[in-house]
Amino acid sequence: MSAEYVAENEASLLEEMLSVKDRFCTPESSGCEILTEDGLAVLRLCPGMTLEAWEILAERHGLNDWMTVPLRKGDLPHLRHVQAVLDKLSYETEHDPLTGLSNRRAFERLLDQEIERSKRGKTPVSLAILDLDDFKVINDTWGHLKGDEVLIDIADLLSRNSRRYDLVARIGGEEFAIIISGVGLFKAEQMLNRFLDQVREMEFTSPDGREKFNISCSVGLTTYKGLAELEMNNFIEHADKALYEAKEAGKDCIRTTDPVDLQTVTKQTLVHANEKKFLFTGK
Known part of the structure; x- marks a missing residue:
C-alpha cells in the first residue's frame, strides 16, 4: 500500500511540498528550534498517507526535517518517527556527511x-x-x-x-x-x-x-x-x-x-x- 500510494501521489504532492519548501524553508531557518517567538506550522492534510509512505518520500527527497502529525488514534509510530528525525538531525550537526567522522x-x-x-x-x-x-x-x-x-x-x-x-x-x-x-x-x-x-x-x-x-x-x-x-x-x-x-x-x-x-x-x-x-x- 505504501509503495502504491507513493507511486500514485508522489509527483503532485512533491511539487506542492517543494514549492512550500522553496518559499518558506530558507537555509537560515534549517535546523532551528521548533518553538520560536514568531513561528507558525502549516498543516497539509494527506488522506491515505501512511507513515511508511512518508518515510519513502522523506528519504528520497530530503524531507526528513518535516514533521508528521497523525490524524487517527495510535500515534506511537509517529512519535517514534519524530524521535528518529530528531536523532538524525542531532547526528548531522556533529558529523561530517562525507566521511562520517566528527566535524x-x-x-x-x-x-x-x-x-x-x-x-x-x-x-x-x-x-x-x-x-x-x-x-x-x-x-x-x-x-x-x-x-x-x-x-x-x-x-x-x-x-x-x-x-x-x-x-x-x-x-x-x-x-x-x-x-x-x-x-x-x-x-x-x-x-x-x-x-x-x-x-x-x-x-x-x-x-x-x-x-x-x-x-x-x-x-x-x-x-x-x-x-x-x-x-x-x-x-x-x-x-x-x-x-x-x-x-x-x-x-x-x-x-x-x-x-x-x-x-x-x-x-x-x-x-x-x-x-x-x-x-x-x-x-
Whole structure:
C-alpha cells in the first residue's frame, strides 16, 4: 500500500511540498528550534498517507526535517518517527556527511573538555592535525569523485588506527585532526608514524582504471600536560605551526612542537632545561 500510494501521489504532492519548501524553508531557518517567538506550522492534510509512505518520500527527497502529525488514534509510530528525525538531525550537526567522522564543531567541543580534564588530572593530551599532500592535484587530475574516495579511505584508516576513546575529526577540506587522550608526545608520534606508513602503502586507481597513484600526508603534533593555563585556540595554533613545518620540510612527515606547558612553566624551577624537556616529552 505504501509503495502504491507513493507511486500514485508522489509527483503532485512533491511539487506542492517543494514549492512550500522553496518559499518558506530558507537555509537560515534549517535546523532551528521548533518553538520560536514568531513561528507558525502549516498543516497539509494527506488522506491515505501512511507513515511508511512518508518515510519513502522523506528519504528520497530530503524531507526528513518535516514533521508528521497523525490524524487517527495510535500515534506511537509517529512519535517514534519524530524521535528518529530528531536523532538524525542531532547526528548531522556533529558529523561530517562525507566521511562520517566528527566535524569541527564536535572536535572543538571535545578538545575544550580534554584540556579541562588535563588541567584537573595533570594527564597528557596530544593533538595532531593532518593534511593530505597536494590534494588539489588529485581533484584536478582525477576528479572530485575520486578525491572523495581518497578522503573516505583516509578517514576509515584513521578510525581503524585510533583507540575507541580518541576523537578523529574532519576539520577542513582535506584536513583531519586527532585528539589522543592520555598520551604524551613520544607515544603519539609513534602511533602517527605507523599511520603514515600505512598511507604510503595505499594505492588508488584512476577512474578509467588505467593508472595507479599514491598519496601522502603531513602531520603537526603537539602535547599538553595540564601544568599551565591553556586556551583551546592556542593549542590548535601549536599543532598548526608544526603542520606548517612538516610541509616546509618536504611533506610526508611529522613535525612536533615542544609541549605547550614547556613554554609557560615558571623559570624558578631548579630543573635544567634539557632535563625539563625530558620530563615533558620522555625523550
